[in-house]
Amino acid sequence: MELEQAKELTPQTPFQEFYQSFALNKGAVIGLAVLLFFIAVGISSPFLAPYDPTQLFDGAYRLPPFFSSGGNTKFLLGTDDVGRDILSRLIHGTALSLGVGIMIVVVSLVLGTIFGLLAGYFGKSVDRTVMRFTDIVMALPSTLLAIVVAAILGPGLVNAVWAVSIVAIPNYIRLVRALVMAEKKRAYVMAAQAYGAGHIRIMVSEILPNCTAPIIVQATLGLSEGILNAAALGFLGLGAQPPTPEWGTMLADARPFLENSPWMVTFPGLCILLVVLALNLVGDGLRDALDPRLKR
Amino acid sequence: MLLDVQNLTITFNTKTGPLTAVRNLSFQMEMGETLGVVGESGCGKSITNLAIMGLLPPQAVTSATHLSLEGKNLLSLNEREWQCLRGKDVAMIFQDPMSALNPCYSVGDQLIETLLVHAEMSRSDAALESLNLMEQVGIPAPKERLKAYPHELSGGMAQRVMIAMAISSNPKLLIADEPTTALDVTIQDQILRLLKDIQEKRQMSLMLVTHDLGVVAQNTDRIQVMYAGEVVEAGLTQDVIHHSTHPYTFGLLAGHPDARKSGERNHKSRLPSIQGMVPNLRQRPKGCQFHPRCSFAQDTCRLEAPQLTVTPGISRATRCYYPLNRGEGRTDQC
Amino acid sequence: MLKVQNIKKHYHVRKWPDEAKTIRALDGVSFHLQMGRTLGVVGESGCGKSTLARTLLHLELPTSGEVLWENQTIANIGEQNYRKNIQMIFQDPYNSLNPRKRAIDIVSAPLQVNTNLSKQEILDRALDILLKVGIASTEAYKYPHMYSGGQRQRLGIARALILGPKAVICDEPVSALDVSIQAQVLNLLLDLQETLGLSYIFISHDLGVVNHVSDDIMVMYLGKAVEQGPKEEIMQAPKHPYTRALWASSPSLDRAKTKDVLALGELPSPMNPPSGCSYHKRCPHADLLCKEKAPALMPYGKTLVACHYTEKLN
Numbered sequence: 027m028e029l030e031q032a033k034e035l036t037p038q039t040p041f042q043e044f045y046q047s048f049a050l051n052k053g054a055v056i057g058l059a060v061l062l063f064f065i066a067v068g069i070s071s072p073f074l075a076p077y078d079p080t081q082l083f084d085g086a087y088r089l090p091p092f093f094s095s096g097g098n099t100k101f102l103l104g105t106d107d108v109g110r111d112i113l114s115r116l117i118h119g120t121a122l123s124l125g126v127g128i129m130i131v132v133v134s135l136v137l138g139t140i141f142g143l144l145a146g147y148f149g150k151s152v153d154r155t156v157m158r159f160t161d162i163v164m165a166l167p168s169t170l171l172a173i174v175v176a177a178i179l180g181p182g183l184v185n186a187v188w189a190v191s192i193v194a195i196p197n198y199i200r201l202v203r204a205l206v207m208a209e210k211k212r213a214y215v216m217a218a219q220a221y222g223a224g225h226i227r228i229m230v231s232e233i234l235p236n237c238t239a240p241i242i243v244q245a246t247l248g249l250s251e252g253i254l255n256a257a258a259l260g261f262l263g264l265g266a267q268p269p270t271p272e273w274g275t276m277l278a279d280a281r282p283f284l285e286n287s288p289w290m291v292t293f294p295g296l297c298i299l300l301v302v303l304a305l306n307l308v309g310d311g312l313r314d315a316l317d318p319r320l321k322r
Numbered sequence: 323m324l325l326d327v328q329n330l331t332i333t334f335n336t337k338t339g340p341l342t343a344v345r346n347l348s349f350q351m352e353m354g355e356t357l358g359v360v361g362e363s364g365c366g367k368s369i370t371n372l373a374i375m376g377l378l379p380p381q382a383v384t385s386a387t388h389l390s391l392e393g394k395n396l397l398s399l400n401e402r403e404w405q406c407l408r409g410k411d412v413a414m415i416f417q418d419p420m421s422a423l424n425p426c427y428s429v430g431d432q433l434i435e436t437l438l439v440h441a442e443m444s445r446s447d448a449a450l451e452s453l454n455l456m457e458q459v460g461i462p463a464p465k466e467r468l469k470a471y472p473h474e475l476s477g478g479m480a481q482r483v484m485i486a487m488a489i490s491s492n493p494k495l496l497i498a499d500e501p502t503t504a505l506d507v508t509i510q511d512q513i514l515r516l517l518k519d520i521q522e523k524r525q526m527s528l529m530l531v532t533h534d535l536g537v538v539a540q541n542t543d544r545i546q547v548m549y550a551g552e553v554v555e556a557g558l559t560q561d562v563i564h565h566s567t568h569p570y571t572f573g574l575l576a577g578h579p580d581a582r583k584s585g586e587r588n589h590k591s592r593l594p595s596i597q598g599m600v601p602n603l604r605q606r607p608k609g610c611q612f613h614p615r616c617s618f619a620q621d622t623c624r625l626e627a628p629q630l631t632v633t634p635g636i637s638r639a640t641r642c643y644y645p646l647n648r649g650e651g652r653t654d655q656c
Numbered sequence: 657m658l659k660v661q662n663i664k665k666h667y668h669v670r671k672w673p674d675e676a677k678t679i680r681a682l683d684g685v686s687f688h689l690q691m692g693r694t695l696g697v698v699g700e701s702g703c704g705k706s707t708l709a710r711t712l713l714h715l716e717l718p719t720s721g722e723v724l725w726e727n728q729t730i731a732n733i734g735e736q737n738y739r740k741n742i743q744m745i746f747q748d749p750y751n752s753l754n755p756r757k758r759a760i761d762i763v764s765a766p767l768q769v770n771t772n773l774s775k776q777e778i779l780d781r782a783l784d785i786l787l788k789v790g791i792a793s794t795e796a797y798k799y800p801h802m803y804s805g806g807q808r809q810r811l812g813i814a815r816a817l818i819l820g821p822k823a824v825i826c827d828e829p830v831s832a833l834d835v836s837i838q839a840q841v842l843n844l845l846l847d848l849q850e851t852l853g854l855s856y857i858f859i860s861h862d863l864g865v866v867n868h869v870s871d872d873i874m875v876m877y878l879g880k881a882v883e884q885g886p887k888e889e890i891m892q893a894p895k896h897p898y899t900r901a902l903w904a905s906s907p908s909l910d911r912a913k914t915k916d917v918l919a920l921g922e923l924p925s926p927m928n929p930p931s932g933c934s935y936h937k938r939c940p941h942a943d944l945l946c947k948e949k950a951p952a953l954m955p956y957g958k959t960l961v962a963c964h965y966t967e968k969l970n
Binding site for chain 3 (some may be wrong): 462533577579
């Protein structure tokens, strides 16, 4: 039989099957829609935003949004204390905040999976070394640790990403290690050993694919946590530096005007809330759709 | 009559449509008898047990023209009455005794708790009674074992504890669902002997559900063979084992590589096997449920489902249009 | 062809604060497997069956003793060459197939690891072996959960056979299957043995099955063989008290139950084995000698029996 022909005979893949059960969860679909909306906004931010996010408008300080009295349709969501358009800053901030979140997840996921896989598969001294490292990291309050790392590396967006990633690594290590230890005992692993497959092949092509479901769920939830943590660092002045339009930094800047100009905090806060909520909904939906225990 | 089941049908409403797990099941059990229920996975044997215990999940729809235990109608019971009945009149033991015991409590605590649910007695009386039960089920050093936690017991011991719990309130019917499948051969033998012993002493009825034909052959009075949610053959155990009339029973027995048959069968000869597999209960075949796998199937079998009919002259019921001749033993054919 | 000489496998387990303990999972097992023949291995849990399988697959190194393939040590012929000659079929067809891979990928994986064949050649060979076990090429692209239990076990058999081994370890290959499917799979195993000239090491607790497929039988108890020899001898006239108890305990269609319980009490734990003869605590014939001294495997008639009182009891 030809290789081409062989492909056609493959029935529904696990992915298609997963999509069907994911689609049954309304909350997750709504979350996914919101998320896709934000991603689309983030990608097209240079075209969508009416103004440059750092452009200062003289005399237009702390204008309220267009729907409240004194508002102006020129600045749909108002302006901040130095006269920048909040809508433009939010739109540009979308790309930044989501990008930061994704970078955090990628860094912590990759490192966490590698160490978790090694610890779970080899056990013994490898496991002990890795687990003691995670114990140490987990023994420190995570926000505090992120602040310390950010303080050592110096404030800035890239350093904030590293700081938050390092804090998140132990979660992945523990999860992957537990999954690998459970999978390792199954007979298909012994079968692979019996035909002479090497350690790397067994780890990567036999065990890892069976651990993906919980890892994906954890990554989705980790994404929202990463965005929150990065925003928190920005809020504390250790993340993105002004005038970068990052949501957490925007919140921090708006803090002194909380009573007089509430819209300055409302909109960045709302964005963070929406994205995190959407991610959590998607994460829960993924968990339900991927977890075989809930399926049967 | 202890248990009377008439036309029991159990349907599950699943996301992908209704699934009839048990269809028009009728059988009776007398006081003190042992009934063996044999069938493969998905034949509806476990579902039937759950129905008798009132433990079916809410998405199951049960209907029957008659379902009674000792004359008590089970169809009209509410949850409270079920609770009263379970453990008192009917008790059940399971395949995996380890997961049926709560790992957080000691064996004694769980036994005492079971006793207190159904009988009005003081805690100290219950403690004495539990010691007595442990002795009855043949657990060595029962006093020490009462303090043990489930993980400290072996599989055989845990099953003995389950039996002690099951018989604690003198049930009239004990349902044993694959009680020895998870156990080693020598331990299986001990547990089956224990069940037999207790049943005789207490004049209890025993329903032994298993897939192992050998276990059924040695331990039951009557047998009923189930296939795709229906009884296909029922009768006295020795009769059914040695002169089966339904092609399914016949095929199962012929394909059984029994240790004792070595003389009659050539070494490494191929076993007569039933082709194909159990039907999907969502897409049941038309007519007789067994016809796609049956080598004797005729047109009638493909069109209309046969009824469970009593063969004249023998105390045997078979669901087949063309039952195999009683004269043919299972060794002559296939 | 495969010669196993007095292999022992001991594990050292240390559970703080207890003293380190030695588990004798295999304690001196020897046998000889000839071309085209089947050795049935019978025993209950903890008897060392699975350790034996792992040791024969060279996944564990024996503590002492030697596994010889055609009179050569594994070190001599090379691990990879040895693996091509001996493969395994697993008990649980749900567990032994990777749920994320298609059947065709599962079956061809051994070739990907051990050969340099092209993709097309691997595909052809995989489809060929699948056909031999009764799975059509149009059926070969599904994921394991889409197959029935019997088909899954066929996939496991195909994976074991694709490297063209001469010996296959069958670890309870039918015990997880439905009764009507068991006969199909047993027949397939027998057919393959005949056409490919395979040798089997057939591990099972089901005496009926072992009796049907074996030429020789080894009965194991707590890491040791208590009786081994030609099937007819052992099946028709078991000599060791444990073999007899096992025979009497196993359910049968034709034979009524024996009156007496032949094996008393519980299976001992390999962590804490009894002194002397490991069976003495369950044996109705045991006396002081059995408690103190472990019997050696001695020839009696055509079989080997490890019991102090073989002659007295027979």
